[in-house]
Amino acid sequence: MTDTKKLTKRAFLKTAGVATAATGASALAAPAVLGQSPIKWRLQTYAGVALAEHVVKPAIDAFNKVANGEMVIELYTADQLVPTGELFRAMQAGTIDAVQSDEDSMAAPVDVSVFGGYFPFATRYSLDVPVLFNQYGLKEIWEEAYSEVENVTWLSAGSWDPCHFNTTKPIRSLEDLKGLRVYTFPTAGRFLTQFGVIPVNIPYEDAEVAVQTGELDGMAWSGITEDYTVGWADVTKYFLTNNITGAWIGSFFANSERWNEVPEHLQALFRLCMDSSHYYRQWWYWGGEANLRVNGDKLELTSIPDSEWNQVVKAAETFWEEVAAESDRSKRVVEILKKYAGVMEKAGPPYRCV
Known part of the structure; x- marks a missing residue:
């Protein structure tokens, strides 16, 4: 008696063909997703080349690595694409996608810009800045101020060096x-x-x-x-x-249209990388200031x-x-x-x- 569970050569080839086609479709689909053009941003920092190696590059390098090809941020240093004083307008117009700077230096058209950078004696130590923003309400005030500005999103403030x-x-x-x-x-x-x-x-x-x-x-x-x-x-x-x-108050900003195009998981990743940048500066400056006073x-x-x-x-x-x-x-x-x-x-x- 013929075993109905046995496959004829013709049936095997037919079945194998379907399986191969399905596998091939799957194999082709994955590269199609991964092969899509990544989101590309141009971010300019207020910092020159040597300083940027510490104050922003580690965070951007980490983001590009973890984003795994879905998004790439190209980093530019002080005045490389546009003069620092024109950073805000260039970001607003979409000439660049994001900025790391204080508001004071780039003439941000908001009343709180006077407090960005070095507001005289507003802070004594580097930890003062994150506490003021996260526990005393400056974060909400900054969000309110920038909600009144067209096409610019304020993202995060951090504590940088003393003056x-x-x-x-x-x-x-x-x-x-x-x-x-x-x-x-x-x-x-x-x-x-x-x-x-x-x-x-x-x-x-x-x-x-x-x-x-x-x-x-x-x-x-x-x-x-x-x-x-x-x-x-x-x-x-x-x-x-x-x-x-x-301590200086400096922030990250983005063109709102470009920010809204970024998927939620990449927005979350960028926020984590901003936090890592702020943390790096906390210990780099705190230790560096003391060490160079003593050993410089x-x-x-x-x-x-x-x-x-x-x-x-x-x-x-x-x-x-x-x-x-x-x-x-x-x-x-x-x-x-x-x-x-x-x-x-x-x-x-x-x-x-x-």
Whole structure:
């Protein structure tokens, strides 16, 4: 009797053909998905080449690796595609897709931009920034402000380095600030002019040469870690230990249309990579600032006595009130900064030291 379970040669070939066709379809389908053109972004940072190696490149490299070909972010450094002062408009227009910068430097058209970068004495330590955004309400205020701006999405703020002077001339008193031509942020420059400082606005990568040619006397832009990393410690001689602010507020932004095109899982991945960037800077600057003050051999440390420097701290209180009067939202931010400072002072060490 013929075994009905046995396949004839013809039946086998027919069945095998169906199976092969199905397998082939499956095999062809996967490459078709993986082979689709990835989402491509161009992101420009405020940072020059040397600094970008630390403050953004590790996070973007990680994103590109984990995105597994679904999305690729091309990273550009300071002024490489557009001048820093035009970053916001270029992103809004879609010339570039995303930006890492402070609002102050790129002239973001929102009232809170005055607080981006270095707002005088708003922060004492690097942990102040994430706490202010995540526990004291600055995140919601930033989201509110940018919701009023067409085609730009604010994504995340992080804490970056403190703001000190590194100069060719020693600073040991407030008198030494008079007439100093320094590369600094717009708001910091606005505040420092009352002490005789002359703010100079030039492209980031030109600052080192400007010191060498005598156009600048130095920078009030960063901490000592950045001075050594980007070469500024090679052209200046002194580092003032008094700082204008203990930590910078910098953010990531994206063109809204491009951001909305990104699938949710890649948006989540990008948020994780932004957080990794913020974390990297926390320990890189915190450790670097201390190490280079102690072991650095290029910059001599100078200080203005507390009795004198307190005049600058006091002047910041007046400056805060002036900014608070500029808009209701600015007033709300200043009120948060005051509340936070009060809590930290009452908490005492290690939150605030007398």
